[in-house]
Amino acid sequence: MPSPSLAALAGFDQKIVVGVGDLAVTNNQAVVLATYSLGSCLAVTIYDPVMRVGGLLHLMLPDSSINAVKAARQPAMFADTGLPALFQAAYQMKANKHRVRICLAGGAQFMGSNGVFSIGQRNYGAVVGLLGRQGLKVHATEVGGLVSRSVALDVGTGEVRLRISGRMENMTLCEGH
């Protein structure tokens, strides 16, 4: 049987999985950017609906000053180095800073943390703070609480889908076009 033509493959989405402390940016509309098991980590999705550029960052900690060497090698691990890296990569593909739609997911918190293991909260606070200083607002969030989440950004449509661990249904965090 002859191999399928490129046109025949057009309907197949390519899923790119972003791991912990990693990010991916693309303008390939056949791609879905996904990340799993967020826990206290925070996923930041950005999408420019005009240029159809999408990015996904899976960050683990708020502040890179704890390990500058690690931050240099793996900026996506921290909010303060990962966010700029995410946006810079998107700008390279002509995304517009004020046009991008930003969504946040993750940042789960243990019960009664008392500031001890409140990494989820601190991640969220750090990202909102950093974005605020750039004059950027967040479009939609699904953060905090007692659940672990997985997120996917469809670069073709800009839709952001979210799944909560242990539950069957997907929910839509952000509608596509």
Add this chain to the structure above:
Amino acid sequence: MQALDSIIDQVHTLPPAPRILVELLAVLRRDEADASEVVRLITFDPALTAQVLRRCNSAHYGFAELARDLPTAVLRIGTGEIYRIVANLVGERTLGAAQRGYGIEQGELWKHCAVTAVAAQLVARELGGDESVVFTAALLHDIGKLVLSTSLEGAYAQVLVQTQDSRFSFLEAEKAILGVQHAEVGGRLLARWNFPDNLVRAVWHHHDPLQARPDEQLAAYVHLADMLAHTLGHGYGHQAYAVRCRAEALDILEVTSQDLERFLISTAGSVEEVLTLTSTAS
């Protein structure tokens, strides 16, 4: 505690006791861990022996020449690492099945325990604890869920409701609905299997480490590692975070929140490896 013992009795589907871990730990703790003794213990189980050899010869260890038999493998890799390989394999056998009562899919509980074990070991390495003992306690910390899962299935909806409004942790919900909770059940199960006291106590009290005296350090390692695993997204089931985090665990081990972040970074680095090891291919 008759009610508790009868709950354990009722579970006919418990896996065989992972006694080999106890025996291997005893060998490792001697001043000169006897490699031939380690080999002898493993060889009783031919399937396990084959799996251990496959792991030793996997790309992960990067040896140019394949080890053709277990003694060679043990010599190359060292008894400590062989122990961890065995513990992972045996742990997977014991903990790998789906636990419907908790909404846990096949392999999920196992993955959580494997990540917790790696996290615990890394913390122990930093703080100078006994890595193999800490690894084992962390690996087995949620074994009580095997027992409760069958009892829990019917009552599961109630547990969800209890944890939904964030007032009750999973453990508290277990206690309220079933009268027992998984940490204590796990400890009792290990006691029934004649595991050493320190492991029994550490598992029994992994959610309230101070109560594990004189083994509060071991319990604290497990508690911290459990939190680290969850933080990285390797909790499981519904309401994965319905767990109370105990600051006392940090006090017992004399670590700070900043230390926790460093541990997180180390653990995140090792998790990839754990995940490939826990895939069904060995």
